[in-house]
Amino acid sequence: MTDLYQDNKFSARQRAENLLSLMTVKEKVGQLNQRLYGFSIYERNGNEIELTEEFKNEVAKFDGIGVLYGLYRADPWSGKDFESGLTGELAPKAYNMIQRYVIEHSRLGIPMLLSSECPHGHQALNGYLLPVNLSAGATFHPELLKSAYQVCGKQLKDMGVHLALISVLDLLRDPRWGRSEECYSEDPYLSSELAKAAVTGIQVNDIVAVAKHFCAQGEGTGGINASAARIGERELREIHLPAAKACAKAGVKGIMAAYNEIDGIPCHGNKKLLTEILRDEMQFKGVIMADGVAIDRLDIMTGDNVASGALALKAGVDISLWDTGFSKLEEALNRGFIMEEDIDQAVLRVLTLKFELGLFDHPYIEERDSRTDYTYEKYPEALKLARESVVLLKNTNHTLPLNINNLRSIAVIGPNADEIYHQLGDYTPPINHNDGVTVLQGIKDYIQKNNCSVEIKFHKGCGLFEGTEESIREAAKLAETSDCTILVLGGSSSRFGGAHFDSNGAAKISNISDMDCGEGVDSADLRLPGLQNKLAEAVFKAGRSVVTVLIQGRPYSITEVAENSDSILCAFYPGVKGGQAITEILFGKIAPSGHLPVSIPRHGGQIPVYYNYKNSYAGMKYYDIDNTPLYSFGYGLSYTEFIYKNITLECIPFKEEAKHLKKNFYASDIARDNSYRISSYELHSGEIRVNFEISNLGNYDGFSVPQLYIRDLQASTIRRVKELKAFDKVWIPKGETRSSTLYLNEEKLSLWNDKMQFVTEPGEFRLLLTDGCKDIWEGNLFLE
Numbered sequence: 001m002t003d004l005y006q007d008n009k010f011s012a013r014q015r016a017e018n019l020l021s022l023m024t025v026k027e028k029v030g031q032l033n034q035r036l037y038g039f040s041i042y043e044r045n046g047n048e049i050e051l052t053e054e055f056k057n058e059v060a061k062f063d064g065i066g067v068l069y070g071l072y073r074a075d076p077w078s079g080k081d082f083e084s085g086l087t088g089e090l091a092p093k094a095y096n097m098i099q100r101y102v103i104e105h106s107r108l109g110i111p112m113l114l115s116s117e118c119p120h121g122h123q124a125l126n127g128y129l130l131p132v133n134l135s136a137g138a139t140f141h142p143e144l145l146k147s148a149y150q151v152c153g154k155q156l157k158d159m160g161v162h163l164a165l166i167s168v169l170d171l172l173r174d175p176r177w178g179r180s181e182e183c184y185s186e187d188p189y190l191s192s193e194l195a196k197a198a199v200t201g202i203q204v205n206d207i208v209a210v211a212k213h214f215c216a217q218g219e220g221t222g223g224i225n226a227s228a229a230r231i232g233e234r235e236l237r238e239i240h241l242p243a244a245k246a247c248a249k250a251g252v253k254g255i256m257a258a259y260n261e262i263d264g265i266p267c268h269g270n271k272k273l274l275t276e277i278l279r280d281e282m283q284f285k286g287v288i289m290a291d292g293v294a295i296d297r298l299d300i301m302t303g304d305n306v307a308s309g310a311l312a313l314k315a316g317v318d319i320s321l322w323d324t325g326f327s328k329l330e331e332a333l334n335r336g337f338i339m340e341e342d343i344d345q346a347v348l349r350v351l352t353l354k355f356e357l358g359l360f361d362h363p364y365i366e367e368r369d370s371r372t373d374y375t376y377e378k379y380p381e382a383l384k385l386a387r388e389s390v391v392l393l394k395n396t397n398h399t400l401p402l403n404i405n406n407l408r409s410i411a412v413i414g415p416n417a418d419e420i421y422h423q424l425g426d427y428t429p430p431i432n433h434n435d436g437v438t439v440l441q442g443i444k445d446y447i448q449k450n451n452c453s454v455e456i457k458f459h460k461g462c463g464l465f466e467g468t469e470e471s472i473r474e475a476a477k478l479a480e481t482s483d484c485t486i487l488v489l490g491g492s493s494s495r496f497g498g499a500h501f502d503s504n505g506a507a508k509i510s511n512i513s514d515m516d517c518g519e520g521v522d523s524a525d526l527r528l529p530g531l532q533n534k535l536a537e538a539v540f541k542a543g544r545s546v547v548t549v550l551i552q553g554r555p556y557s558i559t560e561v562a563e564n565s566d567s568i569l570c571a572f573y574p575g576v577k578g579g580q581a582i583t584e585i586l587f588g589k590i591a592p593s594g595h596l597p598v599s600i601p602r603h604g605g606q607i608p609v610y611y612n613y614k615n616s617y618a619g620m621k622y623y624d625i626d627n628t629p630l631y632s633f634g635y636g637l638s639y640t641e642f643i644y645k646n647i648t649l650e651c652i653p654f655k656e657e658a659k660h661l662k663k664n665f666y667a668s669d670i671a672r673d674n675s676y677r678i679s680s681y682e683l684h685s686g687e688i689r690v691n692f693e694i695s696n697l698g699n700y701d702g703f704s705v706p707q708l709y710i711r712d713l714q715a716s717t718i719r720r721v722k723e724l725k726a727f728d729k730v731w732i733p734k735g736e737t738r739s740s741t742l743y744l745n746e747e748k749l750s751l752w753n754d755k756m757q758f759v760t761e762p763g764e765f766r767l768l769l770t771d772g773c774k775d776i777w778e779g780n781l782f783l784e
Contacts, residue, residue, distance in 0.1 A: 005108075005360070012355035020348055022108060025340065028347045029329045030062025032313075034115065034289070034321050038071035039078040042094055044085070049094045051101060064106035066350055067113045067319055071095065072124035072159060074429040076495040077505045080125070081430045087125040088369040095160040096364045103363060111359040113350070115163035115210065115289075118202070119182060119427045120575070121152055121382070122164075126432070128155050128374040131385050131575035132425035132553065133167055133194075137184035137597030138572060138636075139388040140705050141729045142197035148381035149201030155374045157205040160365040162357055163254055163289075164202055165210045168195035169243045170258075172598050174607055176223025178507075178521035181425050181493060181553035181573055183218055185597035186610040186633055188239050189724045192246035199252045206357065210254030210289050211247045214278065215267060216240040217258040223607070224522050225506065226259035234717065236262060237752050245282050253286035253353065257317060259294050266301065268294050269308075274316030287318045287349050292504035295323040310337035318346040322504070376435060376577055386574040386581035388703065388729075391594035392637040393568040399545060400567045401588025401639060402484060404447070409455040411478045412440045413539060414488035415463050415532065416551040421494035422464075423551050425573040426518035428495070435576050439488050439549060442583030457482055461539070464492055464514055467531040472538050479543035486586065487539050489532050489561070490552035493518030493573070517553035526557040526604035533560060540564040549582055555600040562630060570596070588639065593703035593729070595636035595772045599629040612720040615711075619721070634707050634724070634772040640698025640734060644706070644776045646691075647769070651678050653686035674779040680760060683783060688744040690769060692777075696732040704730045707770050708742040714763030716754040722768070742769075749783065 004010055005019035020028070041055035059065055072091060074080040086094050095114065102112045116122060120136075121129035128151055130136065136145050149166075156164055171191055172183035184191040199209045216236055219229035229236075244255065255278065258267045267273055268290055278284045290312060298308035309325030310332040320326030332338050354360065376382055392400070402410075416422045420436035437445070440458055447454050461467070461475035479485040497514030499507045506520030515521045516529040527533060537560070540546055548565040550558065553573055562568060569592070574581055584590045601609040606620045611633040613619040621627040678688070694704045708726040712719040726742035744767075750760045762783050769777040 008361050012352050015355045015360070016348055016351035019108060019110070019351055020344060023347070025330050025333065025343070027063045027107065028343050029327070030064050031066035031110070031347050031350050032319055032329065032343070033062065033326050034067035034069050034319050035323070035327060036065070036068055037078070037322065038068045038114075039073045039080050039085070041098070044090065047090065049090060049097060051098065055098070056101070059102055059105045064110050065102050065112045067115055067163070068098065069115050069321060070117065071098065071114055072116055072122070072161070074125045075123065075427070076499065077501040082125060085125050088371055089367060091159055092365050092367040096367060099160070099363050111354060111363040113162045113354060113359070114160055115165060116156065116161040117427055118152055118156065118164040119167040120425060122155055123427050123429050124159070125429055126371050126374070127429050128152055128379065128382070129424065129428065129431070129576050130382050131389055131578065132181040132573040133184050134172070134181050134553065134572040134597060135389040135574050136385055137190060137194060138391055138594040139385055139729070140190065140595050140727055141388055142193045144381065144384055144388065145194055146197040146201035148385055149198045150204050151374065151379045151381055153202035153205035153207045156202070156207050158365070158370050158373070161207065162359070163208045163210050165212060165256065166198055166202065167213070168198050168211045168247065169214055171218040171240055171243070173218045173239070173610060174220065174223040175526060175554040175598065175601070176523050176604070176607065177218060177220060178225055178518050178523070179217070181517060186599065187597070187612065187724050188242040190597060190727070192243045195243040196246040196250045199247050199250050203251065203253065208253040208286070208353065208357070210256050211244070211252050212256035213258035213291060214244055214255050215258055215273060216262050217260050220260060225520055229260050229262045232263065233756060234752050241277070244278065248278070248282040248284045252284070254289060255284060255286065256289045256291055257294065259291055259297070266298055268317060269298050269301065269311045269315050271315040279316065287353055288316050289319040290317050290321045290323065290326070292321045293323050295320055295325040298325065306332050306335060307337055313338055313342055313346060318349050382575055383577040383581060386578045387584065387590055389571065389574055389594045390582055390585050390592050391570040391596055391635070392592040393570050393631055393635070394562060394565060395567045395637055397566070399547060400586065402586055404450060404452050404454060404587055407454050407483045409457060409482040410443065411457045411459070411482035411485040411543070412443060412488065413459050413461045413475045413479060413485060414535070415460055415530075416490045416492070417458065417460070417486070417488035419492070419494075421496045422490070422492040423573050423578045424494070424575060425553060426493035426495070431576060437577050437579035439486065439579045439582050442579035443486065443586070445580070446583045446587055461535040462531040464516060465530040467535070472531065472535050475535060476538040476542040479539045479546070483544060485539055485543040485546045486549060487536060487546055488549045488551060489528055489536065490550045491516040491529060491554070491556070493521070493553050524604070526555070526601060528556050528558065528561070536561055536564070547586065551578070555598050557601045557603050557630070559602050559630060570594070588700070591639040591700040591702035592636070593638065593705065595634050595705050596631055597633070599633045600631040602626060602630045612723055614718050615721050616718045634770065636705065636772050638702050640696055640700040640702045642704045642732070642771060643695045643697055644692050644769070644771070645695065646693045647777050648691045649676055649779070650689045650691065651682050651686055652689055653682070675782060676779060677782045677784060679784050680762065683746050683749065683760065688781070690742045690744070690767070691739070692769070693737050693739050694730055694732060695737040696734050699734055701731070701733045704732055705772055706730070706740055706742065706776070707772060708744070709768040709770065710744070710749070711766040711768070712751065712763065713766060715751060715761055717751065719751070
């Protein structure tokens with residue numbers, strides 16, 4: 001007789017419940033464990049794959065495997081490359097071999113889930129890679145990011161991946177943190193919109209997005225990775241929880257807990273965070289995964305590894321990652337730390353997910369070579385993201401775009417001018433070098449394509465950390481004898497320069513080679529690393545016209561560079577095609593449209609430098625430095641000129657019983673007091689729309705990025721000086737006009753009050769419409 005769980009006529013939940021009732025405690029515990037480094041469970045000999053004894057012993061230990069991590073991972077930590085890793089037909093062949101072994105050695109025939117890193121594209125050989133999150137944040141374009149993640153999800157699906165570990169929940173509040181590049185922004189609203197887009201895009205392909213990290217990892221003490229977030233619940237809710245809430249509303253099926261503690265409670269042992277807030281308040285229905293060896297780190301609090309596993313399980317963690325504590329859950333049960341119901345609850349979630357994904361009915365994938373399916377030519381989303389992410393910070397006397405017909409020679413100088421891995425970010429696999437385009441290569445390709453007789457001269461000048469005075473002098477001579485200099489500075493999260501790693505894959509900072517950013521690489525100094533400031537000083541003195549390009553994973557304090565450059569382009573690790581995107585902007589093929597997702601400090605001593613500080617103090621006010629960031633969040637110039645006009649406000653009801661409440665406000669007469677009044681009921685029953693037109697009066701087609709901010713002037717708690725609540729990205733051909741509408745609703749005007757309730761309070765709000773460089777319009781909204 002067939003067991004109910006083997007019959008696909010029943011629902012996933014019913015099948016999971018039936019299967020759970022047939023399992024032993026050992027088998028249940030096995031479903032919650034993800035202990036293996038997947039890249040270490042096979043050996044490749046030419047085109048043959050052999051499974052290791054470690055893998056076979058793990059299957060025997062638990063009568064199966066719940067989740068396997070990182071089968072396809074390739075990078076210096078995993079030790080896998082094109083010679084030793086899985087590529088072409090070998091990838092699906094290995095997957096099927098492993099899945100078959102798990103099923104055949106499981107008493108009940110339970111298949112495994114496969115998890116894989118996808119922080120900015122699949123971290124696998126021939127993985128489709130995107131610019132890093134901070135770069136995506138600079139695009140202010142959620143729909144484009146969604147399309148890009150659809151491509152990633154499709155590739156993951158083809159390779160048999162079920163759980164995609166994607167970095168979407170971290171907020172960048174301290175740029176000293178090495179994982180700054182993994183954040184979309186310092187702003188909770190922009191981050192939330194992009195996080196939702198990434199999750200929605202990747203899950204279109206029936207891939208489970210495991211959104212990480214939950215929560216407040218970007219608030220670490222001193223910018224140190226995994227350090228304490230010394231904040232209260234209000235800061236947590238206002239800044240760090242909105243992205244998770246947006247993902248939960250979007251139907252995210254997985255969440256990964258963060259390493260850090262919040263006000264003394266580690267996230268992996270925080271039941272209020274993982275269960276009461278995430279599951280009960282946000283109605284998250286999916287699985288919660290631990291970060292690497294994080295459950296064992298609870299030992300510093302429990303003093304007992306068995307107790308640590310029990311604490312994490314009772315807090316809400318369902319799936320482990322490389323730790324020992326979760327493998328001892330049967331012992332925790334026997335010692336009375338947990339009940340079998342605690343185990344069953346987590347196992348039921350894991351099994352239900354496996355049935356929902358169809359693993360019991362279709363556990364294997366087609367064994368074919370898909371290397372040519374995901375090229376950057378076939379899927380230009382990565383290039384589009386790079387193009388829209390580059391931020392023009394300065395453009396004195398319209399130095400940019402460069403007129404190629406007026407140039408006889410160009411000097412390309414700097415440590416990041418021709419280092420492809422310096423523009424890819426952390427969590428990057430080896431790439432086919434034919435795919436990569438550096439700035440130097442992009443310029444050469446552009447000159448050749450346009451049949452120009454411009455001489456391209458290149459000198460590195462110095463490395464990120466090493467260099468000599470002689471080398472700097474040689475680079476300066478090159479600048480002196482060239483019509484224009486492109487100075488390419490910045491940092492790197494490249495693991496390919498000889499870094500060493502911890503058990504969770506983080507870089508060990510005592511052994512850094514070519515990394516000044518990335519996981520485990522935190523910095524006390526926000527100046528450009530090494531001799532780059534000396535190189536820049538020499539080039540500025542020698543060069544006739546100097547355009548600085550910054551390729552970086554965090555914002556640096558670049559005061560001297562900003563003062564002396566004729567123009568500055570800022571690019572947060574723009575990815576495989578980043579050099580092409582930057583070149584197209586340098587020569588005016590496209591106009592820059594990126595806007596800063598994070599504020600750039602004048603000095604590291606200004607930290608925190610984020611724009612949305614509390615109104616109870618004057619931000620960054622020191623006697624010995626200007627009291628503003630060098631460049632603030634949302635800033636970004638263009639080659640063209642946008643004019644805003646015909647600004648109106650409307651209160652539009654969306655509930656049937658409130659249709660008679662439609663109210664129009666007209667803001668065309670700016671000379672009047674520009675005040676608008678609305679009742680709490682009207683806001684509850686509808687939304688406020690800010691309508692306007694944008695005309696492109698310049699000579700280039702381009703994107704305009706209108707941004708709507710509020711400031712709550714009357715509240716029961718201290719509010720922020722400014723909060724982004726809506727934005728748009730509008731493509732406008734030169735000489736044409738487009739309409740745009742930004743929305744405010746009850747949620748956007750609500751706050752966590754003095755009783756920690758999320759409510760809308762009566763009072764006055766200041767509204768500010770800006771394009772990131774200048775204020776367009778202001779108005780006051782009175783909520784009665």
